[in-house]
Amino acid sequence: MLPTLFYLDAMVNIENISISFGNLTLFRELDLQVCCGESVCICGGSGSGKTSLLKAILGFVPLSEGTIKVDGTVLTPKTVDHIRKKIAWVPQELALPSEWVSEMVRMPFELKANREAGFSKERLMEYFISLGLEAELYDKRVNEVSGGQRQRIMLAVTALLDKPLLIVDEPTSALDPESCLRVINFFKSLCSKGMTILSVSHDKQFASGCDKVFTL
Numbered sequence: 001m002l003p004t005l006f007y008l009d010a011m012v013n014i015e016n017i018s019i020s021f022g023n024l025t026l027f028r029e030l031d032l033q034v035c036c037g038e039s040v041c042i043c044g045g046s047g048s049g050k051t052s053l054l055k056a057i058l059g060f061v062p063l064s065e066g067t068i069k070v071d072g073t074v075l076t077p078k079t080v081d082h083i084r085k086k087i088a089w090v091p092q093e094l095a096l097p098s099e100w101v102s103e104m105v106r107m108p109f110e111l112k113a114n115r116e117a118g119f120s121k122e123r124l125m126e127y128f129i130s131l132g133l134e135a136e137l138y139d140k141r142v143n144e145v146s147g148g149q150r151q152r153i154m155l156a157v158t159a160l161l162d163k164p165l166l167i168v169d170e171p172t173s174a175l176d177p178e179s180c181l182r183v184i185n186f187f188k189s190l191c192s193k194g195m196t197i198l199s200v201s202h203d204k205q206f207a208s209g210c211d212k213v214f215t216l
């Protein structure tokens, strides 16, 4: 009975997957389980396939073998839209085409997969405080905020989407140790509310603040 219970509690269940691009095989027969409410960080050398693994969970990169289940649903072309609705995704390079921060923070709520989520400036401001962001940033132009501020603004927005699974690529790459600690604590508070977080990072400080580290 125990294995069944374990799988019921897995938010992400990756079994025996391999990913290749033409002749380039990134990895073979990989298994990974991420339980509900857990924060897991994927580490590994540059080019080892960390981002490709995240994209495979979102259905953007095909598998050459194996299966991925998200919240109990096997990822297939038929289920991919349903699965994407459960995921808030923060890519490494964020280029949202907005002039103002106040516009940029609303853009993810206009996507088809996020229509059920409601934007709340009040909650966003609470997340700004947790992440050490000044409220005034909300009324600035996007080109007036730093890379590290933009990174944390997008983490706050993504949390606001209220999805069960948050997938983040290099959340602290532009942050100093103090801001990194704020992100670690922010993620801990999201996990304590039941959110599951899967991230990719080269940052040892960030990785040490996650529940588990998986090396690719």
Ligand SMILES: Nc1ncnc2c1ncn2[C@@H]1O[C@H](COP(=O)(O)OP(=O)(O)OP(=O)(O)O)[C@@H](O)[C@H]1O
Residues within 6 Å of the ligand: 021, 026, 044, 045, 046, 047, 048, 049, 050, 051, 052, 053
């Ligand atoms: N769509 C694609 N088509 C062909 N090759 C690709 C594609 N996407 C990624 N690759 C290649 O796959 C390899 C792994 O890329 P990936 O971005 O997953 O690595 P990574 O571990 O996240 O790297 P980094 O730490 O440098 O960000 C790289 O050699 C990359 O060039």
